[in-house]
Amino acid sequence: MTSIRSVCVYCGSSLGESQVYTAQAQILGRMLAENGIRLVYGGGRIGLMGVVAEATLAAGGEVVGIIPHHLHDWEVGHTGLTELHVVDSMHTRKRMMVEMSDAFIALPGGLGTLDEFFEIVTWRQLKLHDKPIIVLNTEDYWRPLLALIETVVERGFARRASTTLYTVVADAEAALALLKAAPASDQPAATGRM
Template sequence: MKIPSSVCVYCGASSRVADIHKQAAHALGDGLGRRGIRLVYGGGRVGLMGIVADAALAAGGEVVGIIPEHIQSAEVEHTGLTELHVVDSMHTRKRMMAEQSDAFVVLPGGLGTLDEAFEILTWRQLQLHDKPILIADVDGYWRPLLALIDHMVAEGFARIDRSRLYRVVDHIDDVFTALEEQPDPAVPIQPRKL
């Protein structure tokens, strides 16, 4: 696969996290911007979200934020983006982020990050899209989640071809190598109405 022209990044909005996660967000944003890959993300200016956006912008990249009205009203939107879309709901946000992206990277985050990641993973499992999904397991952050997924499979609750559904990388530099190694998507995004 050629390097995608746009990558959606799911990540946390908390600033009360270890420096290694902040550094990873900065490295990812910087790497996207330097490679001319457009960043699509949740539109926030705080936490890892703000760091990844600021780094991409500082490196000369384009950044598209998509934020729901109820979050924007808390005045946490990033006002210096290439584009900022204010939408009516979380569902609309997730659909637009998916439609505008060629691949997805999951950085460390909280419940919102899990929500976004599992929805895009589920859509791929249901063959609603075939875009690459990379889980950046920075400092082993996602190991408990990956173990839970293995447990679901072992218990018969999920039949997952992990190698086809997602790829795990341990370092941000590996994100770009992994994106280049992914096959071209065969199925465009076709989310169903909820």
Template sequence: MKTLSSVCVYCGASSQVADVHKEAAHALGDGLARRGIRLVYGGGRVGLMGIVADAALAAGGEVVGIIPEHIQSAEIEHTGLTELHVVDSMHTRKRMMVERSDAFVVLPGGLGTLDEMFEVLTWKQLQLHDKPVVIADVDGYWRPLLGLVDHMVAQGFARIDRSKLYSVADQVDGVFDALERLPDAQTATQTRKL
């Protein structure tokens, strides 16, 4: 994991979630900062997004937020970040998040998190990048979705080697274990034009 300088975290903006998810977000932000890895995320101050950012900042880490104008104007952006980029659209946000990151971690979240996760996985499948993706299946949150992916493969709608597309960890320590097992060449790959 020594070659990772930044990790993008996709996660929910809801605060009305179980404590186990809040604790995982805190542990991930804290763990990234303590390892000297910059957090790149959606720039919000609420929900798991705010928790992961606050934990990284409290541990002395760098945090880069990328937020679209229409969300920033609702006054939910985090104002205490190392960098906050206000962009014109969700598309610009997602592209910048990919370009500024060496790897991706997916914590529990809602439709926006699903959108971000599937886009980064699709881009990887299309060989637009070869950056690692780790799905944090905290408390079995993603288990139904992972079952759906298996179903798509079994039905012939997806021809993917899941082990090359993403890793799954059931706790935050497992996320760091997965990132540490990555070959150096994989983390050094450049992103092709998206």
């Protein structure tokens, strides 16, 4: 049994243009449930968010959603979760997601997913947490992002060590293998430091 008991998944409120994104979100949700790992996510019922939540629930897993009031209707807050927290702001949402999770996985997503990914990586760089961060690079979706980070390093705006703050995998099975091998962090999450 892994020492990672709770994983935050960042992903889109849209499905994207490839069915493979949906398939990988379904596999990840099922595998989290089968391995007794709780899903923490943005609380929506649409897009990849809804897919990963439904797959986790269907396989008997626990799902905690955290969604701000102003997005509850827009992202169609999921009312069938183990827990749904409707909070006052995006800042509160992101802070709670960090506090409730032992690791993080970025699936394909949009600007919000990019925001969450960069924040959690930056917090790790600043030693505000030491929890595993996994980039699930389905169909090479994140290749432009990874190339941008390489450019940032090459042009002297980040150290080469920055690229070790996260691990890139090709599929949900590889992500789960990393979770099972990773020790849980004993460092508390950063709170209220956004």
